Amino acid sequence: MKNLMFRIRKNPEMYIGAAIIVVMLAIIICGVIFSPYDPDAMDASAKFADPSPAHPMGCDNFGRDLYARLSIGGATTLFIAVATVFIGVIFGIIIGALTGYYGGVVDEILMRFNDAVLAFPSILLALVFISLFGSGTFKVIISLGILFIPSFARIVRSEFMRCSKLDYVRSARLMGAGDLRIMFVHILPNIIPVLLSSTVIGFNNAVLAEASMSFLGIGVQPPSSSLGRMLSEAQAFLFSEPSYAIITGVTIALIVLGFSLLGDGLKKNA
């Protein structure tokens, strides 16, 4: 117990961040599992209903239960974030590992390409992607995922460049280990701490990017809900029903806050 207190004191960000995330996840999961309402079910008699035991957060303009929508929307947003980061990390590792380990012309070309993508406003590229693929949850994931690859590739590459010159890699090579083995068995585990904190930050960027895309109308399509979609819908009722926008906005802010604190904490530990 004392030990735990000590650790919390030494790295409060990580534990506060983790606590926020656990609470938010609990709220979302509870809503998804236990809420008696279909998040899409409309009820004319409950339009903009105030919070009550029946509707803990009240209802929206169609009389849909806000808590049910918020939890399913939160789940959608988290799913988008996880999937996006997953795509970014997997391809980032492959590209970063190969270019960082081998170097050479391919590395030079890919990194120039990387710089080009990184130097460019990602929301713009997302816009072009979406007009290419069409909008909807999975298309958002694919476009954001692709846009996330370069930043991960860059991080992995620099770590691989650093590690491939280290002693343990040299000795592994002397012992006759193959390149792939060195890359993925020897080097990869060593860069996981660095990767972990950028992954967590990636989550945040994905959550915020989803919100922006939904606001521009190119993200998740109604009637499906996501936190970004809900927030942009809530904007229409900002003056008459500010609580709708506030509840959604606070939920997004808390999730992002939790992850960024956790990310900071992980960085400190790494």
Added chain:
Amino acid sequence: MKAVLKKLLTFIITVLLVTLFVFVAFEMIPGDAATARLGINATPEALEKMREEMGLTRPFFVRYFSWLGSFFFGDMGVSYSYGVSVRSMLASKLPITLTLTLMAFIMVVVLSIPIGLYSSKYEDRVFAKVIDVSGQLVMSIPPFFLGILVTYVFGMLLHMFTPGGFVSYDINFGKFISYLIFPALAIAVPKAAMSTKLLKTSILSERRLDYVRTAYSRGNSTMDVLYKHVLKNAVIPVITFLGMTLADIVAGSLVIEQVFSIPGYGRLLISSIANRDYPVVQAIIAIIAMIVIFINLLVDVTYQVLDPRLRGN
């Protein structure tokens, strides 16, 4: 010098890549500009004629390079939807987006450096902690929502500006600037929070280094050490960050323009993508890429000036 040349090369390659990417993307989008243009009564023959007129029948690379060539000489073509030259359309809007971006950028610098210095100097004061926490909070709010909050608080409650009452720079420059303060604020605040945090971390880690201790032991005052030695080194990662942030600020301005009803590039870009108005989309994307990369170039040069370690190369 060599480094700058190398940068310049990267600059050119990047613009080429980005525009090529957009060209390919449009190539793959179903539906075409001729249909979008002719509307309801279009017969197949008329469509064919229109495609011919718009030069859509030429092979892909011919079109790309002819576009690139004329763009290089300042000819951006004619907008499909408005029938006027893209150059004139964009020229009148460029000051809007550019001013917004620059104002936001200046705000980031002006806000983050003093605050970062303060909170690293008085690391343990309550106020510094308050800055830390509020910075974290601000970074967690989606940018457009922050824009809405700014509109609500400054526009609706405090009546410091008229939401939606944008005045163009050629009508009343003073009003133009005073309207843009608020959207610029909405863009700048989260970026400033990040930059503050970075500066603080960077100063704190720099302060632990040997040379600082040496400076102190020589009897220099805290202020002197902070400004003469630490800041100079600590500011380098911040400059890198600011360079990278610029792309985000441009992107942020495209979104925030929607919230504040500012007729800059954002709205035009979104509608032009939907209209398949290639000449407009291409030109806007190329211009934005050029602005971003150009400023990055500037950042790199500043870098070289500030960091003697890099000057040798």
Added chain:
Amino acid sequence: MSKRRILALVLCVALIPAVALTACSGDKSDASSKIVIGIPQDLEDSLDPHEATAAGTREVLFNVYEGLLKPDPTGDIVPAVASDYSVSVDGFTYSFILRDGVKFHDGTNVEAEDVKYSIEKCAGLTGGQVLIAGLSNIESVEIADKNLIDITLKEPDMDFPAYIANTNAAIIPRSNSKPATNPIGTGPYMYVSRSPQDNIVLKKFDGYWGTPANIEDVTLKIIPNADSIVMNLNGGAVDMFARLTVTQTQQLNDNFEVLEGEMNLVQALYLNNAVKPFDNVDVRRALSYAVDVDNILELTSEKKGFPVGSSMFPAFSKYYIDLSDSYPTDIEKAKELLASAGYPDGFSFSITVPSNYQPHVEAAQVISEQLKKIGVNANIKLVEWNTWLSDVYTARNYEATVIGVDASSLTATAMLDRFVSDAENNFTNYSDPAYDELFAKLYITPGDEERVEIYKELQKNLAENAANVYIQDMAEFVALSDKYEGYTFYPLYVQDFAKLKLKGQ
């Protein structure tokens, strides 16, 4: 200069705008007559009246252009550029007398040659395509005298004056080679400038032949983001906005008066009758039984709106029949119909909706929810307005859409002609030989009563075959700043800026 001083300087520079701001925040409103009117989309199709297709474009161009005739607020057709007209006994020839002293915005007089040029261009007689479907019936346009124009038809058509009164059939100067970028008309307002996706500026035309406009300067501000309309109105940046939702009007502050009228259009879930499964009449009927219009009105407009059951709105009182009860909500029946059509487990389709029209987006969401009850899964695809125009309306590449269809001219025919199988504007691909046959009869039936009967039969045909899932003629809410008055509703989708005036003006 020490670093501290630099810092101080930078801070000062940054603070200047903040100070300047407080100085110029109090907005002085001067009393010169101008108004800022918000519109939901830019006039992207064309400023050339003959090329404009979107209702949102035509309602603005109504103030800039006029035809030989024009509609008035009561729904009558009154003379405009022509001072009078007569029709020959056989119904083939219409003679228009050119009004004296009508001027174009560039100051030149309207001549018979301009009229001939304009009408021939619309009718596709000069080599181009037919720009206005109703005018394809024109055989020839002759200048009989300096101010007398004879238009001869291929077939007699009693709706002809209504087509001529359409804003699309405007008279424009033959000397203007670029009407799309340099619009010149004869209306009470003249075009000054535009900034794409930002605004369009109009100015009162002093040489107008008729009752002059009251307000000197009209700025149309484009607000495609439906969510910021209320903020723009409450903040004082926009003085008027037509076609708000109920929710939007409820958030307005006391400086606005909310006027209520009808939009004069038919909002429906329009179905592409050519694609599966909507080519099956039972499927379309099933959807009609499943969609509960009262529930839509309750959820989206506080029950305001006028349910309709076919492609006609009540303002055409002479022709309108109430068919809104054709498909009372009946989930069981809908399921049975689906099963008999071979879809016992339902199906999936997508509804394409233009994102700048909030009422349609909301209706689509309610419909999507209602259809779940019969196992039909409707996804919503939000698109930009111009994408909608090109993909849905023009290319007919869609499954279903929620939109409001208006009458382009003051004739009931304009609501019904688009359902003839080979009509160029038949974006729903509706195809029924019986309908085509009935519609053709309109042109050969001289008696007024019989014609009215045919109009009603046509409406019944659409309802019976559930061509589309009909919803309502929407209630129109117009927010007008209390500084102004004189907003006038038309039985058509138009906005008449010339009648607006400052209070006490």
